[in-house]
Amino acid sequence: MTTAPVPLSYLEWGSGEPVLMLHGLADHSLVWQSLAESLSTQYRCLAPDLRGHGDSDKPNDPAAYDALEFVTDLEALADSLFTEPVTVIAHSWAAKLALLWAKQAPHRVKQLILVDPFFVNTLPKLFQPTLPIFYRTLPFLKVMGPFPSRDAAATLAQTLKQYRGWSPLQESVFDAAIEQKPDGTWGSKFAIAARNGVFEDILNRAGVTESLAVPTHLLLPQGGLNRMAWQTRPYYRYLPNLQVQTIPGNHWPHLVEPESFNGAIATILSATP
Numbered sequence: 001m002t003t004a005p006v007p008l009s010y011l012e013w014g015s016g017e018p019v020l021m022l023h024g025l026a027d028h029s030l031v032w033q034s035l036a037e038s039l040s041t042q043y044r045c046l047a048p049d050l051r052g053h054g055d056s057d058k059p060n061d062p063a064a065y066d067a068l069e070f071v072t073d074l075e076a077l078a079d080s081l082f083t084e085p086v087t088v089i090a091h092s093w094a095a096k097l098a099l100l101w102a103k104q105a106p107h108r109v110k111q112l113i114l115v116d117p118f119f120v121n122t123l124p125k126l127f128q129p130t131l132p133i134f135y136r137t138l139p140f141l142k143v144m145g146p147f148p149s150r151d152a153a154a155t156l157a158q159t160l161k162q163y164r165g166w167s168p169l170q171e172s173v174f175d176a177a178i179e180q181k182p183d184g185t186w187g188s189k190f191a192i193a194a195r196n197g198v199f200e201d202i203l204n205r206a207g208v209t210e211s212l213a214v215p216t217h218l219l220l221p222q223g224g225l226n227r228m229a230w231q232t233r234p235y236y237r238y239l240p241n242l243q244v245q246t247i248p249g250n251h252w253p254h255l256v257e258p259e260s261f262n263g264a265i266a267t268i269l270s271a272t273p
Contacts, residue, residue: 005076014040024092028054052194065197096207145187
């Protein structure tokens with residue numbers, strides 16, 4: 001059973017037709033800065049920090065991070081900010097939230113743009129005992145810390161794929177992702193309860209299991225995580241209005257190849273009636 005929505009922090013750029021941008025697991029709204037700025041002359045771009053992330057509320061109960069709880073937040077956000085259906089751009093795990101939301105409230109979603117979706121369908125339950133290993137070894141979770149200083153955290157971050165090149169955009173995204181804790185150490189704003197709750201949800205709830213008519217674009221980076229046919233098979237099976245496009249970059253094309261990525265999104269939006 002879902003609970004009440006939590007307050008979400010969000011960033012907003014531009015005016016025009018609405019575009020909602022959903023970051024991936026352990027990220028935050030500023031990852032969309034380059035894209036949003038590039039679109040802001042024609043589109044109203046809004047990027048929330050999802051619950052447990054960034055500057056949004058962070059419930060302490062892992063059960064508060066069931067995927068449908070996130071959907072409740074999105075529905076409340078749309079209620080307060082939009083009067084028309086929105087284009088939803090969702091990266092990685094957030095593709096699951098976008099798909100579930102579109103299934104629950106198809107009138108809200110004009111089209112979906114899914115960027116290298118991951119953790120969308122369930123992991124086998126046999127992975128549950130190994131989750132602590134996942135938490136220690138998944139590269140994008142290593143910035144959770146703790147670190148003795150901001151610079152120590154930055155040194156590790158620069159070894160990760162999303163920060164490859166360490167551009168001003170990437171450094172600003174990194175700095176917005178971390179904070180100094182009460183004990184003086186540094187670590188991610190991403191809540192431990194959110195990490196635990198999301199992975200529990202990944203073991204129990206699939207994001208795409210039945211036909212969904214919403215027009216959907218699947219953007220697959222050349223160096224992304226969807227490299228096997230079985231990974232994309234559910235999208236071909238359940239999304240009849242699907243278009244698939246290969247783009248440059250790794251799992252974070254909006255951070256490592258922003259110009260190419262921004263161009264691909266602009267092309268999709270300009271072709272949408």
